[in-house]
Amino acid sequence: MNNSSSSEVALRDGWTHDLDYRRCYQTEDDLQTILRLLALTPGCSLVDVGCGNGAFAIAAANNCPDCQVWAFDALDSAIAECQAKAAGLENLRAAKGWAHALPLATASVDRALFRSVLHHLAQPEAAYAELGRVLKPGGRLVLQAPCNNWGAALGRVLSEMMLLADNSHRRFYYRPAEIADGLQRAGFSCSEPECWPYEFPFIEDHEAAFLQQHGAEKELRLRPLQPGKWGIEGCWVRIIAGNAIQRDCRPRERPVVGMRLIRYQPEFQEPMLALHRSAIEGFVLGMTHEQDEADLVAVEDVYLRGHGEFLLGFIGERLVAMGGFKRLSGGLAELRRMRIARELQGQGYGTLLLRELERRAFQSGIRTLCLDTARRRPLTLEFYRKHGYQQAGRSFYGAVETVQFKKALEEQICLDAANQGAAANGVPAKRIGDSSGSGGPPSVG
Secondary structure, three states, X not given: OOOOOOOOOOOOOOOOOOHHHHHHHOOHHHHHHHHHHHOOOOOOEEEEEOOOOOHHHHHHHHHOOOOEEEEEEOOHHHHHHHHHHOOOOOOEEEEEOEOOEOOOOOOOEEEEEEEOOHHHOOOHHHHHHHHHHHEEEEEEEEEEEEOOOOOHHHHHHHHXXXXXXXXXXXXXXXXXXXXXXXXHHOOEEEOOOEEEEEEEEEEEHHHHHHHHHOXXXXXXXXXXXXXXXXXXXXEEEEEEEEEOOOOOOOOOOOOOOOOEEEEOOHHHHHHHHHHHHHHOOOOOOOOOHHHHOOXXXXXXXXXXXXXXXXXXXXXXXXXXXXXXXXEOOOOEEEEEEEEEOHHHOOOXXXXXXXXXXXXXXXXXXXXXXXXXXXXXXXXXXXXXXXXXXXXXXXXXXXXXXXXXXXXXXXXXXXXXXXXXXXXXXXXXXXXXXXXXXXXXXXXXX
């Protein structure tokens, strides 16, 4: 896929018939993960933009025979392969098409897959807008692409190296936050980008020499595989996005409406669990839901009766935020289960919740907060760094690799932060040591 017409760009197809490519990037696990994230239901429709050899479109059509599947690619060879493999599937139609000009009616599909396409696009905004056009309001987009999770300089080196292998067009490795921002500007509500490394075992000697010449071998983990062949470590990003019914492209720096925070109450357990499950969608935890949610079905015992805290955030009657801290020792507590509704992320609600938890932790005698968060979530990592948390190590939560953080709490910082969060929504400032009371719902905005 590219943002140019087929007459302007002649793309070289180096992957449609490549068995090694299929072995690396179209595994059965890859197929099942994408199908799970698409959440196809009988009668719905799917468009696979940049379908390649049709592996994912065909899997979807077979998995949900009552769904209509459309598959588009800019390469004639890819479409021919997809059509040949899809012979006999009456619910799949494959045709040539470009990401910025899909031959579909407005608001005509329920799901869209945009996998391993973005790095081929010089102007992704046109593709975002087109995906938003063809998706129905409330429709779901699953985007996955190689990305730049290192820095601008290394992204340029990688792009230049790829031209040595294929000079038909340049690859563009966008930052995860940059992709999410582009989708939001196009009217999508986005999950936090999820990032993880992948093996790219297709580097030849002259390309390896180029990476070494530019000092990129360490960060890309360049290593020899066999004579004449090298491998590097790339980075995938995946974003689950919803097509908003009413699009709002205003800058998102502060909450547009106030959020009411209350201490956990048992009657809100089900919506709280639903918010948590939405946040971890797509993660392979390596444990059962029952094991993962053991603390959430016993909040009073695990958090509240142990001199910790657990807060729920509401906008109107809707639960949109959650989080708490569990006391580990006299002055140490673990911050846990920070969750913000997907469409409200990046608008300041997480900051308000974090500041109030820090204020209450300090008030209760906690002087250090620690936490683990998934390494595959770069925006969350940046969120905690921005709020003064220092990286302290790495660990695992089940099968999920995590980054450990710590922060020393200081009275004036906690007071100032709580006051700033309250002032953002016109709420009177609180003093450290004031009793929040357990009878009424304390509010920070």
